[in-house]
Structure formats: structure tokens, C-alpha cells
Amino acid sequence: MSRSVVDPRSALQWRADQAAGPIERITPQETAVGLSFDGRPHTVLMATPDDLEDLARGFVVTEAVAAAPDIAAIDIRTEEQGVLVDVRFAPGAGPRKARPRNLEGRSSCGLCGVERLADAVRPLPVLAASDRVLAHAVIPRALERLEVEQELGRLTRATHAAAFFSPDGDLVLLREDVGRHNALDKLAGGLLREGREPAAGFVVVTSRCSFEMVEKTVRMGCPILVAVSAPTALAIDRSQAANLTLVALARADGHMVFAGRERLVDPTMETV
Template identity: 65%
Template sequence: MSRSSATPRPVLQWRAGTPVQALERPLPRETAVGLSFDGRPHTVLMATPRDVEDLALGFVITEGIASAADVLDIVRKDEALGILVDIRLAPGALARKARPRNLEGRSSCGLCGVQRLADAVRPLPVVGAGARIEHAAIPRALAALEAEQALGA
């Protein structure tokens, strides 16, 4: 798996009053990062694939799981579904380990509370043909938006 944090992608730029322009933009790349402690799954985060070892150490410290001195090793393993990072703690740190996450997220990427990569990265359902929106409708909608938001005035 590439450790690049951005991938160049072709995009179309739409601006009012100008023709559509084809461009290439670097888009941030994110992947699922599964954190485990001594081989036991703890949580899955979405992150760029760079510096995940630093991410894991920061997570340990900021979540109050252990001190930096309690971390014996951080092992990264690239998988098809994402990246597994196992944090190996000193035996004395085991009593302070945090509970696995059990968070509910209703309007996010959907990873809140997930502990394993396989649960985080599921196949997407096939979506049939839907509504088509023509380009000219977008600037019209944006122009009408201000008039419809009385509290914004």
C-alpha cells in the first residue's frame, strides 16, 4: 500500500459565467487505521497513511491509555482493508488500558464505535440510476439560497 498522503485526480471546475475546465488536483488520501493493544482490537480511525506510528503514540498518550515510556513497540502492517497498528505496552501499563471504544455516530463517516478493520471497510451497495442535475441548476440554486435563508440576513 502506498504511503502517499495525496493522489492527483482529474476534476472538473465549474464557475459561474465560464466554461467547464478540466484540471488535476491533489486529493487527500485516507484509509482505515485499526489500532490494537497487544493484539486486541481497540478502535478504527480514518487517517492519511503516513506517520501512523506517530498517530498511534499520540492516541495512547492523549486517551490516557499509557505514557510514552510504557510503549514498548508500535508495529504497522499494511492490509487489503487498511492499516493495522499494534501497540505493545509494558506489562505494568495493562491495568491503565482504556476500554474499547463504543461510540455512536449518526452523522459522520460511520466508524464511531468500530473496533475491527473488517467492520469498518464493508462493500458498498450498488445504487441504481437516480436524478440527474444539469450544471446550470447549481449556480441557480446557490443564488436562490441566500433569499431563502432569512436568518442569514
């Protein structure tokens, strides 16, 4: 994590059992990131200003703009108002299919500026069936590791994390951001850049589980999504339709499986 993504700020701390006094609090940077395709502006994301190449690469894939091999280059330029990130596509690449937007993408929302209902909930690919399974007990071990490795979250208590784990619970890659969608896009882009196979593990997110998080995980090609918060009804419906295993309300002492339970096993039991 670059130190440039945090900013110490002074505050007045009040506690019921002690006198008010000054403190210094580490806060995360939230920067306007202008995303364009072949020089054409598309949207402005409010994001933590690191891993921006991963953010752009992941956005292209999880928003079904284009396939990862279509990306020829990603140019990043810092301006006074923020950061400009331009994705250049290879000559002859397929047509761009980005959802049209007319507003900035705020850190709390994955669909800001989408103009039509048809663009909000689009058809999803169906994940292929797989013989790979995940033991229930691996999930709390992954959560414990994730909490330890969230450097920006530990400093600020104001960011989200998205992480990819192996079926054994080994942490493969972690990304953090003030926006939950940005964190997941950064993770997707990082996996693509490193040549990792998303189908070979599972994703854990520290945010609430809305349907956009489900959609991005499916388009990554990852079959299992674990969230620490509860899912919406639409998130469950989309998971079932796309053959995604959705685990939510994940805690150290247990979790709930809302879709795709056949991918989760308990070696100590005879049945799933």
C-alpha cells in the first residue's frame, strides 16, 4: 500500500467517561478517477488512487465492456482534479458494450449514471459445473487471514476489501478501496494481470452483497463468492441463475449458503 493513499487528519474525540481531547486519525484518500475507452470518456469513479491499472482492467471485464485480451494498453495520467485512466483496445477488437452512463460512479454505488432499466440488470453467463469443492471450515480461516492482511482497512476503518483465496484457504491476492465495487474490480484486474485462474479459488468481500457484486464475480469466472454481510433477494436470484455459489453472513463461527451449496462440503459429515 502506498502512503499516498492515506491522509492524517485532526479530530476532537469525545468519550462518555473522559474529557474531550484532540486526536489524529488516518483517513483514506478518495480521488476522482476518469475512465475512458480509446480516448472517449465513459465514467468517473470515486476511488482509492492505487492499483488503478487493475481497476480499469477489472472494470472492462466485470462490466462486460470487452474481453481481457482486447486490452492493448492502459494509460494513467495524474491531473490537478484527479487521475485519468484510458484503456486502449487492440485494432479489430470486438465492439464496446459498456453500459451508457451520464453521471459519476460514486464509491458506494456500482450503477451510478446508468440510464435505462435494461442496462441495469443484464443477462449473465452461466458458470460451468465443476468437480472442485470447498470445505466449510476453510471460510473462517480465510476471513481470519483477510482481517490480518487489510492494511488500509486497519489504518482507516473506512475501506472495503476483496480477496482471492485458494481452495486450501491460502491468500492469493488482496485489493482495498473506499468503494466496494472498486475493490472487486481491482481484484479482478490483478488476477488477470498475473495470469491467475479465477475458477481455481474463491472470492471474499467485506461489503454488503448486492447483485452487482454477484455479477462482477460471475463475469470474473469465479464460482464462489463469500460476503461478510447479508445478500439481497436479487443477489440470490442472480447467483442461482448463473450457477454461482453464494455464501453470506460469514463469521468466525459460521456462515449461510444461499445458492450453489453443492460446491461446499464438510469432510466430517457424510452429506453436504
